[in-house]
Amino acid sequence: MSDLGRATLASSASEADAEPLRDARRLSFNQATAERASLRDVIDACARHDVPYISIWRHKLAELGLERAATLVRDAGLAVSSVCRGGMFPASTAAERAVRIDDNRRAIDEAATLGAEVLVLVCGAAPDRDISSAREMVADGIAAIAPYAKERGVRLGIEPLHPAFAAERSCITTMREARLIAERFDSVNVGVVVDVYHVWWDPERAEEIARLGDRIAGFHVNDWLVPVKNVLMNRGMMGDGVIELRRMRGEIERAGYRGPIEVEIFNESLWEEPLDEIVALTMKRFVDYV
């Protein structure tokens, strides 16, 4: 391709970017972004900064108590975009898999009590060297909890994780694979959560996002820092890494998604900052880069 051809390619690509966001009205603050703060403090900070949505992790919920958390969230005027996380279905024995199913039912109850739109599923890794069997256990696990989720009015969101986590957290690594499982269910019952960190590299990204359509159950943003050291803690604030955030938001919006956009950043240095600064920086970068 000539340089002229390349220039044309680049400009047509930039036309595919979403228009800048004018405000933070779709922002959901995922609590993992301020992991060292208590849930109570994060709820207060979101209210103080007029952040409209929050995403809550279950270990933080356990510290505060479910009913107390639900009251505080309601009183603060916050909506809960998601609860993190259900899943972790594969295990080496049927008994242990049954324990995981029970835990997922409790997660569904918690999400229902909080009025959360989605329970995010991090599906779990193979207990041995057999990743294909683990994938079947994931599909079986989702089938086992889907009716109860429907009954409680909680949507399940399968989150494909970056392949770097395939051995430890999720044998489900691509949007295509997540979609093929989700399509066994009603789209209001089971969808797919798209986190830019996990899928930005996928050569079929744009096509898969388009195919997801109303299956998109959430959109998570952050950034992929360079150079990579610890792959779990390699997430950065939007704008600090290499992900084409506006192009991905364009893909997501053309697919029809207009819901909350969660900022979820696992980053030790960020966690050392004061909570108010984390929230203020999140809002600024959200408007500037997403």
Added chain:
Amino acid sequence: MSDLGRATLASSASEADAEPLRDARRLSFNQATAERASLRDVIDACARHDVPYISIWRHKLAELGLERAATLVRDAGLAVSSVCRGGMFPASTAAERAVRIDDNRRAIDEAATLGAEVLVLVCGAAPDRDISSAREMVADGIAAIAPYAKERGVRLGIEPLHPAFAAERSCITTMREARLIAERFDSVNVGVVVDVYHVWWDPERAEEIARLGDRIAGFHVNDWLVPVKNVLMNRGMMGDGVIELRRMRGEIERAGYRGPIEVEIFNESLWEEPLDEIVALTMKRFVDYV
């Protein structure tokens, strides 16, 4: 799925495993497995242990000198399965991309002088946030060097890298994507190198290996250690990690590949061992686990 169903699935899966190798006659010792040793010492060690093939990195070749290396390899009775590496095509300016093409031509010359079967291509990452344009630069770069590779009798092997390297080493991350580029050329001219570390997690792994067929230009083995810390140095000796090595060799062999199998392990702890122990361990694990 019932537990009975699961047991059936597991046993049918194990039937898909390759038969154990009886010896190391297909072993190629990739020099990166003993990164701290000189090329001369690695050639001597391979000859001493009756390792039939070697894979040589260009920075080691530069230290020893090309002609000298070719003589030593020939005198030792070793065959060269591959030279690592060409590629690194994307760059922000046309002038810099032209420099990369020239360097790839030199790599082809080196591979030809050594009688190497394959020049491995690590394709390079995007110079900016535009991974789609980088992919076009890769396809353009391969098109620019393929005729010269054919003229010199060197096969180009596109190696898709694990998505954890997408921002720093290769925008080409899946076998499917590598195959789609390779299919623009004759299969004797451009193939795909399958390294278990990079592709073991891929849900379309078995189907893609089957589709590759005579495009398979190399098979690299090692293992994926758990837990992951530094993703570049996370490779282990075969048997120390979670990769289904025999199942993957079964997939590769059913696709028709019967060539050398390279052991390529980037691992700081392994590199600290004496060279003879590294080679002996490599041979043992090759027969026991691959």
